[in-house]
Amino acid sequence: MPVRQTINSKQKGEYEYYILVINNGDPAGGCAIYKTYRTAQEREQVEDALKHLLDREQQGRHASPESLAGTLNLQRGNVMRLIEAMETQDLLESRGTELQLTTQGERWALHVLRAHRL
Numbered sequence: 001m002p003v004r005q006t007i008n009s010k011q012k013g014e015y016e017y018y019i020l021v022i023n024n025g026d027p028a029g030g031c032a033i034y035k036t037y038r039t040a041q042e043r044e045q046v047e048d049a050l051k052h053l054l055d056r057e058q059q060g061r062h063a064s065p066e067s068l069a070g071t072l073n074l075q076r077g078n079v080m081r082l083i084e085a086m087e088t089q090d091l092l093e094s095r096g097t098e099l100q101l102t103t104q105g106e107r108w109a110l111h112v113l114r115a116h117r118l
Helices: 029-058 065-072 076-088 103-117
Strands: 004-012 015-023 092-095 098-101
Touching: 029 065, 029 076, 029 098, 029 103, 065 076, 076 092, 098 103
Parallel strands: none
Antiparallel strands: 004 015, 092 098
16 A cells, blocks of 8 residues: 655744645554654663763763753653653662663663764
């Protein structure tokens, strides 16, 4: 089945917004594409957080939720959810306001760092 792409234009004040709609003929196609996008975005946030935490530890400093929020350009609530998810995955430990990579988190951070250098 061919993929249909349409661009919808919406006028709002002085600005014109363009929305790209991709549909493969399946009403759920757009939802699947969005879910894939969100998963990739969440993985990228985790990888960026791991790189930040590794960088801080290599400098002999501890990361904090505030430093992570600034680096990732996220609001505090979103950073706290990210930290909780990373703790659940055994990637980091939080001790008060200090964040520290676990052994598994450090291993994954080094893997991400090497992959991004290629």
